[in-house]
Amino acid sequence: MISTDFTWLIGGPQGSGVESGANIFSKVCAEMGYQIFGKREFYSNIKGEHSYFTVRISDEDIHSNVNAVNLMVSFDAETIFRHFDEIVSDGGIIYDSKLEDVTTDRVNTLDSPFKDRLHKFLESKNKPFTIAGVLEVAKENGVKLYPVSFKSLLQTLSEEVDNPRLSGLVRMYNVLGVSLSLGLIKMPSASLVDSIDDIFSKKPKIAEINKQAANFSYNYASNNFENFNHTLTGVKKQSDTILVQGHFGTSLGKMVSGCRFQSYYPITPASDESVYLESNEILEIENDRPGSTIVVQTEDEISAIGMMIGAALTGTRSSTSTSGPGFALMTEALGWAGINEVPVVITLYQRSGPSTGLPTRHGQDDLLFTVFAGCGDFPKIVYASGDIEESFYDTGNCFNYADKYQIPVIHMMDKFLSSSVVTCKKFNPKKISIDRGKLLDKVEGEYKRFAFTDDGISPRSKLGMDNGVFWNTGDESDEYGHITEDPQIRIKMMDKRMSRLDLALESIPADQQAVPFEVHDYTIISWGSTKGPIIDAQAMLKKEGIDIGFIQIKLLHPFPTEYVKSLLKDAKVLIDIEANYSGQLGKIFKQNITREIDYYILKYTGRGMTSTEIYNSLKKIVQNTAAKREVLSHGA
Amino acid sequence: MEPKLADYKTDVHNDWCPGCGDFGIVNALQMALFEMGIERDKATIFSGIGCSGKTSHFINTYGVHTLHGRVLTFAQGGKLANPDMTVVAVGGDGDGLGIGAGHFVAAGRRNIDMTYIIFDNGVYGLTKGQASPTLKLGEQTKSLPSPNTNSNVNPIGLAVASGFTFVARGYSYDVRHLKDLIVKAVKHKGLSFLDVLQPCPTYNDLNTRDWYSGADLAEESMERHSRIYKLEDTNFDPTVNYAGEVEVNEKLSQALIKSLEWGDKIPTGVFYQNELVSPFSTRLTDKIPNYLENPPAKQIISDNGLPNTDISKILDSLDV
Secondary structure, X not given: OOOOEEEEEEEEXXXXXXXXXXXXXXXXXXXXXXXXXXXXXXXXXXXXXXXXXXXXXXXXXXXXXXXXXXXXXXXXXXHHHHHHHHEEEEEEEEEEHHXXXXXXXXXXXXXXXXXXXXXXXXXXXXXXXXHHHHHHHHHHOOOEEEEEXXXXXXXXXXXXXXXXXXXXXXXXXXXXXXXXXXXXXXXXXXXXXXXXXXXXXXXXXXXXXXXXHHHHHHHHHHHHOOOOOOOOOOOOOOOOEEEEEOOHHHHHHHHHHOEEEEEEOOOOOOHHHHHHHHHOOEEEEOOOOOEEOEEEEOOOHHHHHHHHHHHHOOOOEEEEEEOHHHHHHHHHHHHHHHHOOOOEEEEEEEOEOOOOOEOOOOOOOOHHHHHOOOOOOOOOEEEEOOOHHXXXXXXXXXXXXXXXXXXXXXXXXXXXXXXXXXXXXXXXXXXXXXXXXXXXXXXXXXXXXXXXXXXXXXXXXXXXXXXXXXXXXXXXXXOOOOEOOOHHHHHHHHHHHHHHHHHHHHHOOHHHHEEEOOOOOEEEEEOHHHHHHHHHHHHHHHHOOOOOEEEEEOEEEOOOHXXXXXXXXXXXXXXXXXXXXXXXXXXXXXXXXOOOOOEEEEEOOOOOOOHHHHXXXXXXXXOOOOOOEEEEOOOO | XXXXXXXXXXXXXXXXXXXXXXXXXHHHHHHHHHHHOOOHHHEEEEEOOOHHHHHHHHEOOEEEEOOOOOHHHXXXXXXXXXXXXXXXXXXXXXXXXXXXXXXXXXXXXXOOOEEEXXXXXXXXXXXXXXXXXXXXXXXXXXXXXXOXXXXXXXXXXXXXXXXXXXXXXEEOXXXXXXXXXXXXHHHOOOEEEEEEEOOOOOOOOOOOHHHHOOHHHHHHHOOOOOOEEEHHHOOOOOEOOOOOHHHHHHHHHHHHHHHOOOOXXXXXXXXXXXXXXXXXXXXXXXXXXXXXXXXXXXXXXXXXXXXXXXXHHHHHHOEO
């Protein structure tokens, strides 16, 4: 039984510190023992457009966001216009009282489709098109309003600490908002100051005034706001818990797995990983001198994959990180890595396509493209992680697959994961193993890089190694790597390369291929980041006595047909849940398992699924009132 | 055993057309590697796509025959991961200055210590003679349906403008001179570029061996002289000796002006050299002090199948 389940929302124009505000809030709550699931939504824009962060806080493990928001804090009008209707009836809104008269027309970042919908709604409620209007609606719904003048807060503070500069620092509104929120819910403020120090560690002066502002507004809320229905005073801390951002799993996984070369071209939401790797480019090595990761920002994604392959040929574990449009540019070279049996890992942080699509929003629409990427037949592995913690260990597995089967591996992540901030079990590097397959340390006698062998995998030399000279070509080649067009060699080489797909299916442990979270009459199949909201929805239904099964498929290509079949034999109704339009996993599933999908739950608004939405659709399915395609749309 | 020149040759059948200028380049490259005593397992020839792309198969060192236009990307990745190896990238002018032009410019900005040789013949040979980036506006080689509608790229000028720190031109029928240029280019500390004029006997009927040797000029003047001349035979000094802006600008400008010379007199030799620009490896060691002693390809990443990278400090900073 979850005794605390509280969602806080902070919004504001991009560039106003929404993210640092949310990070401080998350850190404070995590320090008080709560589990955190935070998610950032933002426009493709540097300054001015609406961004917001929801942080869900619980004393039990949580893996998703929910629809309900319990407390919203806003220092701008747009946040209120866009989110007032998400606040539940005993929830609250802390807002800047000067905003009350702002009309929708004054907020020029409110786009007209949204404004039209809002106007219609307000008309139906007989309310003016102002902040006061929407707040009245919220109030009628039972939401408590906490108006406060951010300007006079700063004014009073500046007089109290005798620092006139403070009164005009609107950049501190985020810290005020966070602290007012914490004061209202009576979260102990011990770690508030430390968290601010963390966030502003490189700017001690700024940290100092932010700490003053934080303490001042925390106390203001405690002393002046009327009582709120939710108090979160802290719970027992769980041991070995860390608070991580979305890209930490794959970045830290790469460091530990021995990835020493990463090339990339900037693209949302993948570049954070590369920037993080470069920020930590010098590595501590046990009982040895320091190591390093060479991170190269290239001129385009074609160069990124070319450099990665060149580096991998030297025996270096090498990687690149990109998103759909960048991966599209990489497909020619992906085939080159395939025909030349080069182990590489491409971390694919998907976003919403097609083309540039919704460049800063979530999507899982690159599955089919990835499985079929590249011209010609060549083997590759497509692998997907379901959450951040998993992605750390999966990164280790992906490098091992690449080395053992000497093929490119595409590790699929997505924007939902990358812009999450969550608590999870501390990563354990010793649970990652390093298996370089048939990589040679030395060569004696005649060497043939592509020698025919019983298991289809040839011992691998590396550029610059003594006596290990070999050739590569994107043409079909003989055992040395020289061009051939001989029809018999062609058959043997194709068979040799393609045999790795069977080998991978035989030798990758079952629990790395797919993970069953119970199997029942109604069973979900899904992949990637939908895992979190699915298992939370599953738990919600279980409490009502409704059992739903769920198979998380991690190995997408080659598809683990027999294993998934065996898992699903007792399932009567199959439900495919994915963040794309066409149910792409369903297509792969039907192709391999020749079984119909009974229901699809799909979302392609670019916003991640909440467990509430999945719960609602699953309930309709069980009650037999669902459509074959349930299309979800929650989220601003 | 002392290596012989023959050790740098493979027995792969060479299927270039008889009389192809590429033969001279591959010979010069083998001679240069031999002369410098670079062991065959310490060098990698990266190549692009097209006739010139096959070069890596004829040289008995590591050979990586890459993708059209992308040779510099593979080569730079290899060199960065294993800076101990000698890297030479080769490709056609269509490969490097057409589809690969973006990589050409970006490589100049990095100045990684390696050599890039363009086999410059004005046509796309392997696809039957279409106009390539170095063919001049209005010229019509024999398989073009109509005169070329594009202006040409100036390879030397582009290299100088992009930041290559050694820029030279050779001629594939002067193998000994070309060999000397390759040796200089490989020994240069930084990214070196060699534009090699290379007649395509099958598809370029304008810039033929006879044309380069001035056979047509001889008819007019009754005096045979080659169009090709060597900058080192003139008082042209390509080398930047001081890091001062004035000298650098002067040397860059004279290289650019020289690169525009074409027609009856075509300069070969070194146009520009500046070893005062930091090579990329120095830019890396500035932030990763032991990069050259412990580069990616040499790093030990595991101990008995378990990782040896210690991220505990980072993990502890994430503790709550």
